[in-house]
Each structure stands twice: as C-alpha cells, then as structure tokens.
Amino acid sequence: MSDARTKGLGDIGAMPGDLRRSRFSAALMALALLVLVVSSFTSLDLQWSKFADDQAEQRMLKFFSELLSPSMDSRFLKNTTVAALETLAMSAVGTLLAAVAGLLFALPATQGAGMGRAAICGAARFVLNALRSIPELVWAALLIIAAGLGPFAGTLALALHTTGVLGRLFAEAIENAPGGPALTLQTQGIPGGRVFLYATLPQIVPQLLSYSLYRWENNLRAAAVMGVVGGGGLGALLSFHPRFSISPPVERDWRRI
C-alpha cells in the first residue's frame, strides 16, 4: 500500500534508501542497547538497599568526615612520602624496561620490507597483543607468585603490560618512517642492523620518546593502585590501612607528582 503510494508520487514521498536503512539499523541498535542495559541491571544482584540501612550511612558519614581531616601524623606522612617515591620509581623503572623490551619486540613485529618473515612477525604481534590485553593488575597478581609481594612484582607487571603497548606503537612508528634513507643504505650493501641504527632509528627517536613519556604518565597512575593486589607503592598503604583516613594524603601526592 505505502509502496504504491510512494511510487505514484515519484521520489517526493520516499525516503532515500540509505537514510531509511540507517534509521532502521539505528533503531535496531537502540533496541539492542536497551536490552543489554536492562539485562545487565536485572542479572546483577545489586544491593542498593544496603545504602539505605543506617549502619551503611554511619560508615559513609564516618568515612567522609575522616576524609575531610587528613592525617598529619609525622610518621604517617613519612611513610606516605616513601611510598610515593616508591611509586615514582616503580613507574620509571617499569617504563624504562618496557621501552627497551618494546623496541626489541617491535623490530620483528614490523611488517613490510619484503623479507618473507610473516611467521615471525605474526608471532611477535601475538606476544605483544597478549602482553597488552592483560591489565597491569592481573600481571601483578600473577607475578607475585614468582617475585613475591612488594614493588618488584609491581614493576615487572607494569613493564610487561607496557611492553605490549609500546611494542605495538613502536612497530607502527617504524612502519610509518620514511623509507628513503633506509633504502639508500640497503642499496649500498649495509647490513640490516646498521640500516636500522643509522637510517630508521634517528627518524623515529622523537616519536619513541614521546610515546614512552606518555606511557610513563599512565604508569604513574597505574603504579599508585598496584599495591591493592600486593605490588607495592601507595596502593599498599591504601589497601592495608584499616580505616580510610589515608585517602586524602594519597590524593595530594598524586597531584603533587
């Protein structure tokens, strides 16, 4: 019926096919979204009522009133300072290790150059993806088994995750570097390693540095919560402190850093 009408009117009454299809898919998408959200809320046993009982209210009130009076005990402040420095050191060492390891992995993970090493490239990429998709905290929880509780496990965890991230970024940087200088050296018969050192690397060093520094900033934040699973740093104080009077100094330290 409506088809016949739109045909009779020519193109005036008809929606353009594209628009119609995209509206249909948008409606479908919205419906799927609604189903997802509703089923999320209904399938989780969310206990909002726990907020309503006065015990929870008391705990909240107590917590927030303590939050407003940061602990200024000198011994505690000293602990916090040490922990903050430890966090800083963890992030720095972790990022440094990751930058070195990331570059080592990025070299085989680089595509192109027509060297017929697709298998190696695929394997290196798989390793980088695996390193990257497991969050720092999960790495830390795994590494505690091998390295014991403390900042070393946290540092290694940061290094492993960041290796995955930086390795991929570095590989992309190498791929996108202008190929002219490398080709020039290659045609002169210079071996591959030196071609990389003298032609490709100098062009991408600023990019590598800026990626590394950016990840350092991220890692600083990640290192601060690493202690929650036993990885040392500020998070250890936060998670092992029985009361929450510790929170304000922690935040202040982040701002300071």
Place this chain on the structure above:
Amino acid sequence: MQPPSHGLRRQTTPPGFHGAEALTTASTQPAGRIQPANRDPAWMGRLFWACAGVALLLPALIATEFKPWILFEPDSLRVSAQFAADFFPPKVEPAFLTMIARETWRTVAIATAGLALGLLIAIPLAVVSTTVLSVSAIPGRMHAWPLIVRQTVRVVLIVLRSVPELVWALVFVRVVGLGPTAGVLAIALTYGGMLGKVFSEILESDDRHAAQSLLRNGAGRLQTLLFGALPQSAAELTSYTVYRWECAIRSSAVLGFVGAGGLGQQMDNSMKMFNGSEVAAMLTVFFVLVAISDAVSARLRSMLG
C-alpha cells in the same frame, strides 16, 4: 692497532705515513689537536646525561627492590614452574566453564550498568557545565552566579575522575560489602566524571553557530542542546561512549580483584589457590573478551563515522 696518543705523534711524523684520512685532516687542521671530525661535538652533554641517568636509576632500582635473581632462586623457580606447568591444559570441565561464562557476563554487565549510571551523572553535569548552551556565556564575560555554578560542577567532575575506579571500588566494598554493587558504583562515578568532562568539551569544540543563534532567539538550554548542539556532535559523543564502554569492560574485570565481582574475583581466587589450569582458562577467556569488545567497539565506531 693505533696507539692512543696518535694525535700527538702526528706532530713529529710527516703526514704521508698515516693513510688517506689522516692526510686530509692533517693538511686542513693545525697540528697538535685531536681530529675534530672524529670527535663527538656533543660528548659533554651525552656524558652528563648518561651519568645523570645512572644516578637517577640507581635509587629507583633500590626503591623498587629490583632483584631479578630472586625470580631464579630454586624456591621461587619451583613454585612458578609448578604454577606454569599447571597452565596446560586449561581447565575445561563443563561446570567450570558455565561458571566462567556466568562470571564473564557479570563482568560485561557490571561495565554496562556502571556506564549507564555514569551517563546519568555525566549528561546533566555536561549540559550544566558546557559554555555552548549558556546564555550567560554569550556576551563574553560571564555573570558571577553562572560562573560559580559552572566551576563547581567542573570541580565535581574533576574529583570524580581523579580518584581511580579501583579506589572507589575499595571504598564501596567496605560500605556495601563484596559483590557487583561496589563495581557498578565505582565505574559509574569514575566514568561519570570522565564522560561529563569530555562531553562538555566535545560540545564546546564543535561549531557553535547554530547553538548561539538558537540561544539569541530565546531558545532554552534543552532546546538548544537538542536542536543546535546535538545534531552535529551526536556521532562523536556516541563514538566516545562506545570507546569508554570498551575500557569499562577491561576495568570491571580488574575491579574483581578488590572483591567487586565478575571474572577478576574468580581469577583472584584461583591465583590465591595456585590453581594454574583455572587461571589459564580465565586468562584465555579474558583475552577473547577484550578482543571481542575491541572489535565490536571498532566496528560500531566506524559505523558512526
């Protein structure tokens, strides 16, 4: 083998004895100096920064208790070898797999519910704090009260997102106990702050012309949002939200480690039990989950353009 003091020796021997390179340098440079061409002009700086790097690195290594050899001590090596050997084959019992599937869904559900609540926080705060929708921002300098309200909302958004979701989760776990409620709230607060700030920035960065015309002709804030600002920013806003959903799935898996439910909590339990095969199965599921949400989010965002 060249003696280290060949630069000095050149003073006494005729240049012809030294091969082509020495010949050219010696003929263009006054005698008695080390060949400048072979010297790194920036060596002082390099030496300084290398020393400074080492000087900074040493205390850092001490602070992080950087002792790689403890990884290879027989005791820890035995434990980790046992744990790693347990990884293969991963546990695939039906009962365990259904548990994993349920927990994976819970992880996704926590992320989705948290993000939905986060949007409830973010959208009103973004609408209040963005300057595009504000009549009082049109003349340039703002009236005192609107300015105060706007800055207060911005500070609230900053506080919400400057506390990591893990810390929020720690707080809420102690208030409402273990379970997904803490995770949902933690994601809602952190992501609410993050989305609110970015939404208001996206609205401000797009072309303001349509919104300003509407405002000047007497349209209200909501009308301006719906008819002036939203039509051009909707795709970007949605795309950013989808990207954050992907991030929320990753962080909700991590939140389980502090007891907020989902895959992370089970992983934490299995790790505490040193149960390698369970951990291996869960890591695989987690890997696949991240890859899927990555792909879905990339596809949705490319559809939005």
